[in-house]
Amino acid sequence: MATPGTASRTGAGGKQSGAKQSGGKRKAGKHGAGQRDAGTADGPAPVPQRLMAAATRLFSERGYDRTSVQEIVEAAGVTKGALYHYFGSKDDLLHEIYGRLLRLQQDRLDAYADEERPVEDRLRHAAADVVVTTIDNLDDARIFFRSMHQLSPEKQKAVRAERRRYHERFRDLVAEGQRGGVFNPATPPDLVVDYHFGSVHHLSTWYRPDGKLTPQEVADHLADLLLRALRP
Amino acid sequence: MATPGTASRTGAGGKQSGAKQSGGKRKAGKHGAGQRDAGTADGPAPVPQRLMAAATRLFSERGYDRTSVQEIVEAAGVTKGALYHYFGSKDDLLHEIYGRLLRLQQDRLDAYADEERPVEDRLRHAAADVVVTTIDNLDDARIFFRSMHQLSPEKQKAVRAERRRYHERFRDLVAEGQRGGVFNPATPPDLVVDYHFGSVHHLSTWYRPDGKLTPQEVADHLADLLLRALRP
């Protein structure tokens, strides 16, 4: 599902692993930010978006290794040649899914963390927001926590680096609160972050859109649990 | 032909999902904990154990789909025929890994939950214990949360059912404490369990044996976080 409000995207689609193309990389955002599915109004969505949407759905449903390139192109209604025109390899598609989710969450965390409000408010909102955006992108999230080892080693490294940046920003909020005395300092802040993010990853395992709780309710509950756990 | 009713069994595997073998040689849940690797004292470990140990290591390292049967048998020092003599399919090995961890954790949870102590003590100990046993079986845990979708549908169903039983037992401790007024009743108990178990699954992503914290320290911290989150 599209997440409204996202500002900029850098290149959904476009060769990233630079296999053989001499023409240089495609421009960032070329295929239109936010267009994640086959369009309905203005004709069919551009090919790269269709491919990303199909790949996301299939990787989430059956896993990366169990999804063949043939299945992706059939679901997207294009040919194999077209896929390899836009993406250097199957694993580029996966990397792009990782990048899309990471960019989205980093952008949102940065926005919350930079606000001028008490740290407990900022943490609560960040903690709740990541729950909502995770539920809104549950396919991406499922792929995320399940398929890291299916990325090529270099891509894994890149993803881990981005992930760490995110983790650190979140951890700094915890540490700031602990230093300021508003949070209990007993637990190492890295561990607090892992505690919370375990639960966030876990969402894709148990959350059902047709369940009792709305995404926002889940988010509020989980943020409450975190904040209560941090009470001095 | 299988001889049902035979008293002692050496093997741990045995066709479970086997296509043609109708006899079904095995009771669920063999392999006896503690015989998990190639033996050193009394000669080499039995073939099924060697296969399970090799499979566990490899599935954890490179993922289920990226581990070939050939690699498993080479690592175990047996032939493919031997593997298929004991296990009906590659996916039987995976199922057995699931079963082993599930049985272990269920047994331990049952023991803690049945004690005659205040509910907050029982929950704390159960919450900490599952962290320690997860870290002690980190390969199993990594496989667990990553490879569910690689099990055959029926096996997934079976695993989910066992998982649910575990979840419910844990949840009942939370609910008991909430009814008794020792835990904050604001969060639905199912959600509390998912919160904690997200973090437990997540351990296999970040915990390093050579890190700063011992398994017990991590366990105590995570149990503290849970109990603090539940304070009224």
Place this chain on the structure above:
Amino acid sequence: MATPGTASRTGAGGKQSGAKQSGGKRKAGKHGAGQRDAGTADGPAPVPQRLMAAATRLFSERGYDRTSVQEIVEAAGVTKGALYHYFGSKDDLLHEIYGRLLRLQQDRLDAYADEERPVEDRLRHAAADVVVTTIDNLDDARIFFRSMHQLSPEKQKAVRAERRRYHERFRDLVAEGQRGGVFNPATPPDLVVDYHFGSVHHLSTWYRPDGKLTPQEVADHLADLLLRALRP
């Protein structure tokens, strides 16, 4: 992606039973009679024809189950990938052989049966013709009567349906003659057809091209036997 509605097709095979390919590239019954072997004049024959020719020869020589896909592709001078590009499975090749013979014989029977001649002439000619075409396609015929059970159940059903159509058309000639008093009505017409076709199938067991009798002579003898058996 398959492009339905495409006018001309070169290939003869094409996935029919293909698991994942939903597009279904092919209309039943291609391969065009007459293009049955590796071409000599205009360069090598197309890959699907080469595969069909190799498969026909090998299935006839050693039987379907004793012929490996590897042997077929080696005999055809292509790779396994090429085979599976055109045929969804080994059993598709077999089905295609069945289809080719069935179409050929049905077309010829229809032509004879529709003529404006006395029914005894039409039956005699049809009975003799099927002998000649069977001898002309003795490999197909041998495969036909030996390998039905090696087709997948659905394909068996399809073949049986076509076979039944053929049988019924032939039987109707017999019944017509019986009603008209030119044939002895003592034997149920279905049984007459099975009598004759048993002998036709049996040809592949005993007929040798280097034997004393030409195909036409055999055909005339067998048609005579049938017609004499039917004399009132």
Place this chain on the structure above:
Amino acid sequence: MATPGTASRTGAGGKQSGAKQSGGKRKAGKHGAGQRDAGTADGPAPVPQRLMAAATRLFSERGYDRTSVQEIVEAAGVTKGALYHYFGSKDDLLHEIYGRLLRLQQDRLDAYADEERPVEDRLRHAAADVVVTTIDNLDDARIFFRSMHQLSPEKQKAVRAERRRYHERFRDLVAEGQRGGVFNPATPPDLVVDYHFGSVHHLSTWYRPDGKLTPQEVADHLADLLLRALRP
């Protein structure tokens, strides 16, 4: 089904291809002629009979190559070791099935041919009898005409020789009648025999025990057709 009235059998079961056994061949008929299924009255049938019965059923149902030794021993309720104790190889079982049917039919043909009656009576009775015994042993018959190429070359040769002997005896009846002027001499007698036996083989393709015609009725019809075809 057992065919009552059969006089002697030479060794159903027993090593025939003499693979490795030093102890010499088992005595003919050792396991009791006519006992083709698991006994009910006097306890279970002997192991070789159980194996032959299981193999016959399975080879007929799914074909020789598609029946595994494992399936046979499971169906017979014995172990693999037991099978290899009684039979030198899987293909020995097949050979034994061929031998059993060939012996049966040869014995009966010999009996009919030796009678002191007009040749047309003897031929009619022989032609009808082979139909009845074929229907009574339809599994054997189906295996017979489908699996010749699955026998080892030497066994094929042996079977062909026995088959030829049978064919010749039958052919001699036809020739005798042609010489005597009671049969039409237009058709070579070998061809007449192949005409009839094609239909006999074909029985296993179309005859259904629950159909309209009894075995004897089918036999009479087919014998009538043959005799009418031979009318001068």
Place this chain on the structure above:
DNA sequence: GATGAATGAGAATTCATTCAT
């Protein structure tokens, strides 16, 4: 007589990727 664990060769099929057009 009988067992059943183990072998090892070979089976069909899948699949990401390339490349001439």
Place this chain on the structure above:
DNA sequence: GATGAATGAATTCTCATTCAT
């Protein structure tokens, strides 16, 4: 930009047979 035929290596699984007990 886009096609789709072709590759070739790898994959899971099967199976008749052997042999120590």
